[in-house]
Amino acid sequence: MTTLSRRFQLSLRQRDARIGLLFVAPAVLIILLVTLQPILSTLYLSFFESQLGRFNVNVFRGLGNYIDLLSSPVFWATIRRTLHFTLLSVGLELVLGIAVAQLIASHPPGWQFLRTSLIIPWAVPTIVTGMMWRWIYNADYGSLNGLLFQLGLIKEYVPWLIHPARAMNLVILADVWHTVPFVALILQAALATLPQEMEEAAAVDGANAWQRFWLIRLPLLRSAILVALVIRTVEAFRVFDIIYVLTAGGPAFGTITISYLTYVETFNYGHIGNGSALSFLISLFSFGLALAYIRLLYRQEESR
Amino acid sequence: MSKKSSRVLAFLVVAGLLLAACAPAAAPTSAPAAPEPVTVRVLLMQQAGPTPDENNAIAAEFNKLNPGIAVVIDYVAYDALHDKIVTSMSANPPSYDAFLMDDGWYGEFQKAGYLLDVTSNITQDMKDKVFKSAWGVTSVGDKIYGLPYFLDTKYFFYNEELLKQAGFNEPPKTWEEMLDMAKVIKDKGIAEYPVVWSWAQREAAICDWVVLLTGNGGSMMDANGKPAFNSDKGVETLTWMVKSIDDGLSNPSSVTNVEDNVVSVMQQGNAVFALNWLYMMNAVGFNEKDSKVVGKIKISMMPVFESAAAAGLKSTSINGSMGMSIAAQSPHPDETWKFITYLGSEDVMNRYSANLLPFWESSFTGESLTKLEGLAPVNAVTVPAFQMQFPYAVTRPHLPYYQEASLALQLAMQEALTKVKSPKQALDEAAAKWVELGSK
Numbered sequence: 001m002t003t004l005s006r007r008f009q010l011s012l013r014q015r016d017a018r019i020g021l022l023f024v025a026p027a028v029l030i031i032l033l034v035t036l037q038p039i040l041s042t043l044y045l046s047f048f049e050s051q052l053g054r055f056n057v058n059v060f061r062g063l064g065n066y067i068d069l070l071s072s073p074v075f076w077a078t079i080r081r082t083l084h085f086t087l088l089s090v091g092l093e094l095v096l097g098i099a100v101a102q103l104i105a106s107h108p109p110g111w112q113f114l115r116t117s118l119i120i121p122w123a124v125p126t127i128v129t130g131m132m133w134r135w136i137y138n139a140d141y142g143s144l145n146g147l148l149f150q151l152g153l154i155k156e157y158v159p160w161l162i163h164p165a166r167a168m169n170l171v172i173l174a175d176v177w178h179t180v181p182f183v184a185l186i187l188q189a190a191l192a193t194l195p196q197e198m199e200e201a202a203a204v205d206g207a208n209a210w211q212r213f214w215l216i217r218l219p220l221l222r223s224a225i226l227v228a229l230v231i232r233t234v235e236a237f238r239v240f241d242i243i244y245v246l247t248a249g250g251p252a253f254g255t256i257t258i259s260y261l262t263y264v265e266t267f268n269y270g271h272i273g274n275g276s277a278l279s280f281l282i283s284l285f286s287f288g289l290a291l292a293y294i295r296l297l298y299r300q301e302e303s304r
Numbered sequence: 305m306s307k308k309s310s311r312v313l314a315f316l317v318v319a320g321l322l323l324a325a326c327a328p329a330a331a332p333t334s335a336p337a338a339p340e341p342v343t344v345r346v347l348l349m350q351q352a353g354p355t356p357d358e359n360n361a362i363a364a365e366f367n368k369l370n371p372g373i374a375v376v377i378d379y380v381a382y383d384a385l386h387d388k389i390v391t392s393m394s395a396n397p398p399s400y401d402a403f404l405m406d407d408g409w410y411g412e413f414q415k416a417g418y419l420l421d422v423t424s425n426i427t428q429d430m431k432d433k434v435f436k437s438a439w440g441v442t443s444v445g446d447k448i449y450g451l452p453y454f455l456d457t458k459y460f461f462y463n464e465e466l467l468k469q470a471g472f473n474e475p476p477k478t479w480e481e482m483l484d485m486a487k488v489i490k491d492k493g494i495a496e497y498p499v500v501w502s503w504a505q506r507e508a509a510i511c512d513w514v515v516l517l518t519g520n521g522g523s524m525m526d527a528n529g530k531p532a533f534n535s536d537k538g539v540e541t542l543t544w545m546v547k548s549i550d551d552g553l554s555n556p557s558s559v560t561n562v563e564d565n566v567v568s569v570m571q572q573g574n575a576v577f578a579l580n581w582l583y584m585m586n587a588v589g590f591n592e593k594d595s596k597v598v599g600k601i602k603i604s605m606m607p608v609f610e611s612a613a614a615a616g617l618k619s620t621s622i623n624g625s626m627g628m629s630i631a632a633q634s635p636h637p638d639e640t641w642k643f644i645t646y647l648g649s650e651d652v653m654n655r656y657s658a659n660l661l662p663f664w665e666s667s668f669t670g671e672s673l674t675k676l677e678g679l680a681p682v683n684a685v686t687v688p689a690f691q692m693q694f695p696y697a698v699t700r701p702h703l704p705y706y707q708e709a710s711l712a713l714q715l716a717m718q719e720a721l722t723k724v725k726s727p728k729q730a731l732d733e734a735a736a737k738w739v740e741l742g743s744k
Contacts, residue, residue, distance in 0.1 A: 052390055052416055065309045139557030140569050156496065159557040163723060248383065250505030251559050252718035268389040278391070 006067035039283055045276035048077025051168075052270035074253075075263070082257040083170060086145070086236040092176045094225065097183025104184070105191040115188065122181035124284055133174035137161055161247060164254020171246055171255050175239065183228045190224030191217070223297060230293040234286045258282055328601040334447040341367075341374040342639050347388060348401040350379035352563065352581040352624070354452055359647075362656060366485065366646050373639045378435045382406075382507050383562070386707060393418050393631065404642050406507070407441040407625050410449060411704040419449040420637055433650070433666040440699070442627035447579040449628030453648045455663045457697040458515055458579050459689055461588070463599040466494050466576045475604040478613055479519065479544070479588035482577055486553040489576055497555035499548065500566050503721060505714050508562045511622045513580055513717060516541050518620040518698050519608035525687040526733060527703050531738040533713065534731035540719050541609075542727035549721065559721050571595040579606075581624055582690065583659045586682045603689040605697065658682050661690050705741040712737040 046065055048058040069075045104115050111184045121129070136144050139159035148154045199212050200219075207215070240259040241251060249256040250262070256264070259282060266275030346363075350356055356379050363375040378400070380388050386409060392399035393416070405413065413419050414425035426448055431439070438452035462475050470489045476482035486498035502508035513533075515523065522537030532538070548554035555575060558566070563584070569575045570588045573596050578584070587594070588600035605619045628644045632636055646652060653662035654672075661667075667676050668691060677687045703709055716734035719725040725733075 005603075052393070110476070138565070139560070140555070140565075140574055141572065159560070162556055162559040162722060164724065248505055250718055252505070252722045252724050253715055254722075263387075264711070267390050268711065269705075270390065270412070 005301055030119045036231045039280070042276045042279050042283070045272055048273050052272060052278075058273075061273065065273045065283075069274065069281070075275040076257055077253075077292065078258050081168065081255070082237060082259075083085050083241075084168065085175075085257055086233060086238060089120055089172045089179075089236045089239075090229065090232045092172070093180050094229065096176065097228065098182045098218075098221075098225075100180065100184035101187035101191055103147070104188045115185075118181045118184060121178055122179075122185075124178070125247055127172060127240040128177060129178045130242045133170075133177075133242075134246050137170060162251055168255050169253060171243055171266070174246060175236070175242055177233065179235075184259075186228045187221060187224055190221055192231055194220050198252050206298050226293055226297045229296075231289055233289055233293075237286060237289070238282060339372070341372050344373055344375045344636055344640050344643050345400045346377045346640075346643065347385070347392070348377055348379055349382045349385050349404055351382045352456060352583045353626075354656055355659060357368070358377050358656045358659065362647055362652055363604065365644075365652075366643055369646075370639075370642065372630040373643065375643050382677065389413070389418070393633075395529055397633050397635045397718040398459050398631040400631060400638055401640040402628055402630050404626050404628055405450070407623065407627065408700050408710070409700065410442060410444050410627070410705060410708045411702045413484060413629075414444040414447075415704050416447055417632055419635065420632045421447050421449060422451075422630065422641065423448045426640055433664050434665055435665045438625065438663050441623075441625045442629065444702075448634060450627035451644050451648045452625060452663050453628040453644070454626035454660060454720075455694065456581050456624045456626075456660065457690075457694050458511060458581060458624065459585070459603045459608070459621070459693055460605065461578045461580060461584060462602055462604065463570070463573065463576045463597055463600050464602045465597070466573070469494050470576075475602070476577075476607050476708065477605070478607050478610045479516070480610050483551075483553055484547060486634075487551075490553060495574060495576055497552065497574070498576045499553055499558075500561065500569045501545075501558035502561045502563045502566050502580070503545070503558045503559050503675045503717065504562050504565075505711075505718050505736055507710060507714070508560050509714050510710050511624060512692065513541075513608060513713070514698055514700060515620060516545065516624045517618070519606070519612060519637075520544075521609070521612040521615060523619065529742070531735040534728070534735040538731050539728045542717065542731060544609075545717075546720055546727060559718065565708045571597065573600075578698060582661065585686050585689070586658050589685065590682045603685060619693065619696045621693055621697045623699040625697075625699075653677055661686060703742075705744070709738050709741055710743075 001121040028094065045058075047060060047062055048080045049061045049064070050058045100118065104111050104118075108114075110174045122133075136142050137146065137160040139157055142157075142160070144160065145154065145157040149157065160170055160191075198216050202212050202216055239257050240263065243255050243257060243260050244263075249260050258278065262275050262278040262282065265278060305453055309677055333391055345729065348356075349361055354362075356377075357505040359377055359379075363377055367373065385404065386406070389400070389403050389405060389409075392403075407436075409417075411709050423446075427731070434452065435455065438455055439448060441455075442448055442450035451542075460475070464667070466489065467473075467475065469484070470485065470492055472485055472488075476485055482499070489495050489498040501512050503512060517524065517533060517538055520537050520541045520542060522535055523532050526532040545554070549556050549558070555561075555569065557569075561569075563580055566575075566578050566580050567587050570578050571591070572585065585603060589595070589598060590598060592598055606621045608617045608620055626650060630640045630644070634640055648663065650662060650664045650667060653664065654676055657676060661683075666672060666685070675685070677683050700706070700708075712734045716725075716730035719730040720727040724730075
């Protein structure tokens with residue numbers, strides 16, 4: 001009897017598993033088709049010297065494309081530039097995102113309008129954002145120069161985008177304007193769900209506002225911050241569109257990031273093999289980063 | 305209803321729906337409908353040359369005359385055109401049946417097998433009536449791969465009113481003279497930056513560079529096909545460019561400008577001298593809506609450097625011509641050819657000549673010339689300017705690796721202009737890259 005019931009239990013579990021598999025199968029299939037297949041094709045192409053065109057013959061190079069890339073100073077300069085963009089952009093977005101979320105959570109007058117209007121910069125397509133900032137930064141008729149000149153902060157119009165390092169920081173500023181709302185909205189949603197009792201108890205015990213924020217609110221927000229961090233870091237590392245529109249990688253390659261270099265290699269130069277190797281490296285990095293963050297996230301969840 | 309009967313009903317409904325979906329379309333009861341027109345997709349640029357409104361009007365005319373063909377045009381900026389063609393060619397059939405392309409890309413695209421050989425479509429009449437040099441734009445070897453639709457060169461524009469305010473009645477004949485005038489203009493407070501260029505990290509910079517380099521007696525390649533732009537003349541030219549910014553005479557934003565930015569600066573009356581394609585005359589000199597300097601803009605012969613002028617060089621410019629080509633894999637080559645020959649027909653080009661002059665030499669002779677000059681207000685200025693400047697246009701090298709080579713040179717110019725490297729170091733590195741590309 002016991003053996004029979006165990007068999008019955010086992011078959012129920014199996015049946016559940018089978019139904020579960022059936023439910024997730026379409027999603028898995030779609031992911032395999034739209035994600036894994038292109039990644040594997042890219043990996044395959046990255047082992048060949050391949051040019052664009054109908055008469056092109058792929059020549060097997062093994063790891064040649066990767067070795068060329070890893071020994072190229074242009075590649076490492078681009079990686080440094082990409083890390084500069086990623087760290088500064090995501091760092092600023094987090095700090096400003098937390099500040100804005102905190103402001104909304106404190107319900108100042110007009111906070112509902114603020115929360116709604118916050119979506120606008122994020123909802124604007126990145127290409128449009130890039131165009132808009134290109135006009136703002138324009139040296140001859142840009143509104144930034146107009147504003148600073150009217151305020152008496154500059155004596156003559158400044159050509160903002162002509163220095164490579166400054167151009168990169170200005171691209172970061174445009175990206176921060178575009179994506180702070182995303183971080184702020186995630187954190188604001190998380191803030192709304194936090195229990196008030198702990199903070200009230202801390203206030204009774206004499207903790208000031210900063211201590212309550214730093215020692216209670218921020219640790220409780222850690223999971224939401226991690227989610228925002230994962231998404232934004234991966235996105236920032238792959239940044240392309242805003243640079244394409246705003247600076248086209250210039251001046252003097254000063255704003256070329258790894259995704260832009262991939263685009264140039266693939267479509268401008270027609271080096272499919274090199275472009276594929278770069279794409280695969282980006283995928284690998286994004287995957288590794290996501291994995292690290294997710295592990296961190298789940299470890300925290302488990303330790304609670 | 306029992307469980308069993310409801311299952312049967314459900315099965316019948318599903319089976320019925322499936323059968324209905326698989327059934328052939330109902331036979332026509334009335335007269336057969338007219339066949340769907342063949343769609344011809346065309347890729348053009350929205351920058352210099354005819355405006356989208358003009359091109360769309362031409363396509364509408366064509367569609368009306370040819371009910372069996374529907375032409376659909378997409379537009380991109382010049383700087384997106386090359387890559388848009390490349391990506392569209394990955395599909396079979398390609399996303400576009402015809403596309404506008406720069407003369408520098410013919411080597412690359414012909415090698416890649418993207419272009420339809422149209423040599424046999426070119427009639428003797430076309431060969432005779434079109435500018436002889438135009439066929440060089442769309443030819444690779446002895447084969448022709450397109451219609452040389454877009455003949456253009458860079459012109460020297462100046463704001464006559466501001467120049468006269470500074471005390472000059474004639475435009476400069478040399479680049480040195482231009483900077484001397486610019487200094488006076490700046491000192492008198494007429495313009496903060498009297499000269500504006502398109503020196504962004506784009507092909508536009510190469511076009512200005514070729515004008516200046518050849519105007520200094522230099523050249524892009526030597527007789528052996530090796531890069532020669534890093535010669536003493538080249539270094540001298542790039543040094544002159546850097547110095548003109550340092551002296552506050554060339555607008556520093558030139559380093560990030562493309563042609564459209566130059567148009568905007570000139571429209572505002574913020575610069576006195578500029579280089580640009582023909583379309584700037586209409587946009588700045590005749591556009592009442594956007595320009596503050598209508599009627600004040602003139603074109604004169606492109607200056608050269610004093611040493612080259614002393615050696616007998618009268619002028620020089622860049623050949624910015626483009627061709628209309630058909631994708632080799634296009635499923636509708638005949639219909640596409642019909643459209644591009646309509647777009648480039650003498651009648652259509654004459655009627656829409658305000659932003660691009662016809663490539664038909666026959667339009668520039670006798671009565672046709674008088675007629676062409678009167679077809680649009682701007683033509684009275686641009687037609688004589690074209691006849692004056694185009695013979696001095698120099699072509700960029702036709703290399704299968706031109707895109708990569710061009711970007712290497714763009715980078716060198718940017719590195720020098722932004723003081724990352726010296727002009728000599730930057731040009732030498734670009735030349736080395738060209739040699740490396742050529743040896744592959």
